[in-house]
Amino acid sequence: MSRLFMFEKPLGMRDTLPELYEKKYRVRAHLAETFKLWGYQFIETPTLEYYETVGAASAIHDAQLFKLLDKEGHTLVLRPEMTTPIARVAASKLLQEDLPVRLAYSANVFRAQQREGGRPAEFEQIGIECVNENTVSCDGEVIALLISSLKKAGLEKFQVSIGHVGFAQELFVQILGTNGRATALRKFLYEKNYVGYREHVQALNLSSIDKQRLLQLLQLRGGEEVLSSAADIIENGQGKKAINELKELWEVIKDYGYVDHVKFDFSIASHMSYYSGILYEVYAGNVGFPIGNGGRYSLIEKFGKNASAAGFAVRLDMLLEALGGGQLENDTHCIFFSQERRGEAFIAARKMREQGQKVVLQDINGVNSLDAFTKKFAETSFLIGGRSNE
Amino acid sequence: MGEILTMAMPKGRIFEEAVVLLRKAGYKLPPEFDDSRKLIIDVPEENLRFILAKPMDVATYVEHGVADVGIAGKDVLLEEERDVYELLDLKISHCYLAVAGLPDTKMNDVAPRVATKYPNVAEAYFREQGEQVEIIKLNGSIELAPLIGLSDRIVDIVSTGRTMRENGLVEYERIVDVTSRLVVNPVSYRIKDVQIDELVTRLHKVVSMGEL
Numbered sequence: 001m002s003r004l005f006m007f008e009k010p011l012g013m014r015d016t017l018p019e020l021y022e023k024k025y026r027v028r029a030h031l032a033e034t035f036k037l038w039g040y041q042f043i044e045t046p047t048l049e050y051y052e053t054v055g056a057a058s059a060i061h062d063a064q065l066f067k068l069l070d071k072e073g074h075t076l077v078l079r080p081e082m083t084t085p086i087a088r089v090a091a092s093k094l095l096q097e098d099l100p101v102r103l104a105y106s107a108n109v110f111r112a113q114q115r116e117g118g119r120p121a122e123f124e125q126i127g128i129e130c131v132n133e134n135t136v137s138c139d140g141e142v143i144a145l146l147i148s149s150l151k152k153a154g155l156e157k158f159q160v161s162i163g164h165v166g167f168a169q170e171l172f173v174q175i176l177g178t179n180g181r182a183t184a185l186r187k188f189l190y191e192k193n194y195v196g197y198r199e200h201v202q203a204l205n206l207s208s209i210d211k212q213r214l215l216q217l218l219q220l221r222g223g224e225e226v227l228s229s230a231a232d233i234i235e236n237g238q239g240k241k242a243i244n245e246l247k248e249l250w251e252v253i254k255d256y257g258y259v260d261h262v263k264f265d266f267s268i269a270s271h272m273s274y275y276s277g278i279l280y281e282v283y284a285g286n287v288g289f290p291i292g293n294g295g296r297y298s299l300i301e302k303f304g305k306n307a308s309a310a311g312f313a314v315r316l317d318m319l320l321e322a323l324g325g326g327q328l329e330n331d332t333h334c335i336f337f338s339q340e341r342r343g344e345a346f347i348a349a350r351k352m353r354e355q356g357q358k359v360v361l362q363d364i365n366g367v368n369s370l371d372a373f374t375k376k377f378a379e380t381s382f383l384i385g386g387r388s389n390e
Numbered sequence: 391m392g393e394i395l396t397m398a399m400p401k402g403r404i405f406e407e408a409v410v411l412l413r414k415a416g417y418k419l420p421p422e423f424d425d426s427r428k429l430i431i432d433v434p435e436e437n438l439r440f441i442l443a444k445p446m447d448v449a450t451y452v453e454h455g456v457a458d459v460g461i462a463g464k465d466v467l468l469e470e471e472r473d474v475y476e477l478l479d480l481k482i483s484h485c486y487l488a489v490a491g492l493p494d495t496k497m498n499d500v501a502p503r504v505a506t507k508y509p510n511v512a513e514a515y516f517r518e519q520g521e522q523v524e525i526i527k528l529n530g531s532i533e534l535a536p537l538i539g540l541s542d543r544i545v546d547i548v549s550t551g552r553t554m555r556e557n558g559l560v561e562y563e564r565i566v567d568v569t570s571r572l573v574v575n576p577v578s579y580r581i582k583d584v585q586i587d588e589l590v591t592r593l594h595k596v597v598s599m600g601e602l
Contacts, residue, residue, distance in 0.1 A: 159580060159581060192473070192474065192475040192476060192576065193476045194476055194477050194478075195477070195478065195479045199479075221580075222583075263580070265580065281580075283576075283577040283580050285393075285581045285582075287455065288453070288454045288456065288577055288578075289576075289577065290576070
């Protein structure tokens with residue numbers, strides 16, 4: 001191991017300097033404000049959780065977990081996402097009354113670096129969970145809130161692509177007979193390897209109609225019309241149920257007035273294995289990775305309560321990238337003062353601060369390069385010298 | 391719909407074949423395309439921008455979204471495991487990955503060594519065979535390694551097999567067939583769906599015609 005330089009940080013860890021901090025703060029405030037207006041309540045959970053409980057229940061790959069040991073020898077993990085800790089809290093504390101619970105969070109999560117740069121190992125997620133409510137209205141509410149909060153944050157061009165875990169699952173079982181036989185196809189979907197998927201389908205001993213149905217799955221993306229194409233390739237049962245749910249969801253989102261931001265995509269398969277129904281990803285055109293994702297999950301069952309929930313998480317760093325630059329306007333005033341007029345300067349500053357004006361008080365003797373320092377402020381004033389010159 | 395589609399192209403061997411394919415698919419690419427040294431070439435008439443990258447890096451550009459689509463060898467996709475959609479087998483640049491070495495030799499029992507440009511593929515392959523090997527990563531002229539005693543075996547790409555033959559190496563096992571693929575960034579796949587679907591349709595037509 002090479003000797004570390006003093007400026008180095010662990011791989012994937014980043015500093016947030018004032019300008020970025022301010023931008024993050026504002027965007028977070030827009031989202032949080034919207035969540036609160038929709039009646040979601042913020043909670044916090046610990047940064048460390050047990051590996052055996054939250055670590056194991058989480059869908060994040062084991063190799064991506066930061067692990068450490070506590071004094072008793074238990075393995076701990078830095079939380080890799082927020083949904084699992086919230087499922088733990090919900091199951092153990094919040095669901096005593098068997099009522100719907102609406103929760104929100106903004107927290108840093110940790111995922112160990114596997115590759116080169118460009119991916120932070122610690123990043124902030126902000127999101128909501130609507131727990132113990134399993135109507136499609138609730139799925140729609142969560143998606144509508146996602147859209148509403150992104151708009152509030154100033155994001156104009158984005159798209160939510162919605163799929164359903166149940167559809168592909170059921171299609172595979174209907175055609176291939178057993179769940180086990182579907183594993184290969186599911187893996188190709190998950191790996192986004194459509195070439196492999198097609199080759200595998202062609203090699204299967206199936207009627208050409210069934211092969212066509214399997215291949216058709218890859219084409220099922222677009223607006224409302226996709227639902228009827230999907231209905232054409234599936235027989236009754238769970239698959240139809242998935243389509244009906246999506247139909248209803250479309251109506252819900254239509255009533256919210258947000259269908260312009262929504263498309264269906266039946267080929268979406270998530271790395272989050274806990275999703276059990278509707279699931280989606282959010283894309284902004286100018287960012288190469290999804291800025292958020294969500295869906296319906298039954299994760300809470302792992303913590304001993306029979307309840308399902310819907311929620312989403314937005315990656316604040318990706319959202320900031322999508323929102324783009326834009327210089328923040330500097331609105332801070334600086335009063336330079338000398339010893340003699342210190343009292344006067346303090347009073348002036350207090351008055352301005354009461355008006356909501358940001359003020360820096362700077363002893364003139366503490367600055368070497370006055371010109372350079374002055375440039376850092378929107379305005380400056382000087383209370384120096386023996387007597388007032390106003 | 392007028393948005394520009396950025397396409398990452400692999401420089402070198404695959405490039406020429408890919409350009410032929412794109413022209414066959416009806417894309418009007420300017421003549422200077424073929425021998426330009428530029429790294430970025432805009433073709434405004436087709437709403438396309440091409441970036442010319444090292445073949446090994448194509449999937450990286452696409453994964454990060456700085457290119458919407460790209461043409462990458464299956465060897466690269468297997469080695470790099472990038473999070474991109476592999477939409478179409480373009481059936482160009484046929485070759486395969488193989489294990490080779492000096493004739494009539496066995497792997498060292500204690501520390502079998504394998505030299506390769508594809509450490510991930512090689513390691514995964516030998517592990518599946520139930521063997522733990524030591525991988526030595528090289529960047530080119532892999533055939534040299536067994537000749538001068540750096541390794542017992544190599545894992546390398548073989549197209550005609552001429553380099554191997556001329557250096558007295560023989561092929562032991564074939565790992566996987568390789569062709570070039572059209573890869574797509576997951577976000578672009580959804581946001582620029584109309585343009586990408588058109589590209590796929592046009593290329594697919596040309597590729598399946600070639601099969602007949």
